[in-house]
Amino acid sequence: MRTNVSSIETTVIGHAAEAAERRRSVRQYESTAILDSDLRELLRLAGRAPSAYNVQPWRFVVVQDAELKAQLSAAAYGQQQIVRAPATIVMYSDMESALERMPDSMHPDMPQEKRDAGVESFRAQFASQTVEERENWGNAQSNIALGYLLLLAESMGLATSPMLGFEPEKVKALLGLPAHVRIPALISIGYAAEEGFRPHRLPVETLVEFR
Numbered sequence: 001m002r003t004n005v006s007s008i009e010t011t012v013i014g015h016a017a018e019a020a021e022r023r024r025s026v027r028q029y030e031s032t033a034i035l036d037s038d039l040r041e042l043l044r045l046a047g048r049a050p051s052a053y054n055v056q057p058w059r060f061v062v063v064q065d066a067e068l069k070a071q072l073s074a075a076a077y078g079q080q081q082i083v084r085a086p087a088t089i090v091m092y093s094d095m096e097s098a099l100e101r102m103p104d105s106m107h108p109d110m111p112q113e114k115r116d117a118g119v120e121s122f123r124a125q126f127a128s129q130t131v132e133e134r135e136n137w138g139n140a141q142s143n144i145a146l147g148y149l150l151l152l153a154e155s156m157g158l159a160t161s162p163m164l165g166f167e168p169e170k171v172k173a174l175l176g177l178p179a180h181v182r183i184p185a186l187i188s189i190g191y192a193a194e195e196g197f198r199p200h201r202l203p204v205e206t207l208v209e210f211r
């Protein structure tokens, strides 16, 4: 049992292939807290995920407060990993915010004219869409960062439990998030106190064909 917080635990210990082999959902955690600086670094790296137009619509709320975690668990059909983990990350996707921030998202290596034109054409593409269409599109981008987050956490010695079993409207109300945002997942995170199920996947032959 670990007794204190240690950032040594979160040193990167492998590469993506190793993390993919090892990662599994974990729902029991030690009580050890995770350093805020480690969580911030994890989320910075998750944000290295690519997205169309470099739009980066993902946003994160890190919930560590015991009372708030209990309320979050209640909004997630009582899933206990939220209460057991030292932190649960509420990942949300906000295209309204992303559209506003497009000038910041454009690559600085591009000439200014091209950046301005890029922002214009990007905003024009979404102007004719409904809020729901826009948020669906953004949610697909945000799921790329979710995959990054799960693998990166594993490579930093942290266990996770991604969840879609929650009531989005309740989670939004609890955290004061705008109505239009989408929530790709809640992710409980901490130091593992169980192994989790042995990974079980369809054989690659079922998934892949070469032509």
Ligand SMILES: Cc1cc2nc3c(=O)[nH]c(=O)nc-3n(C[C@H](O)[C@H](O)[C@H](O)COP(=O)(O)O)c2cc1C
Binding pocket: 023, 024, 025, 026, 079, 162, 163, 164, 165, 166, 184, 185, 196, 197, 199, 200
């Ligand atoms: C987007 C997403 C949502 C999930 N939702 C839940 C959930 O609400 N509750 C839960 O216990 N597990 C949930 N899981 C965990 C999956 O059941 C698990 O990833 C899958 O069975 C594969 O097992 P593994 O993660 O241990 O490899 C979710 C996983 C993902 C990726």
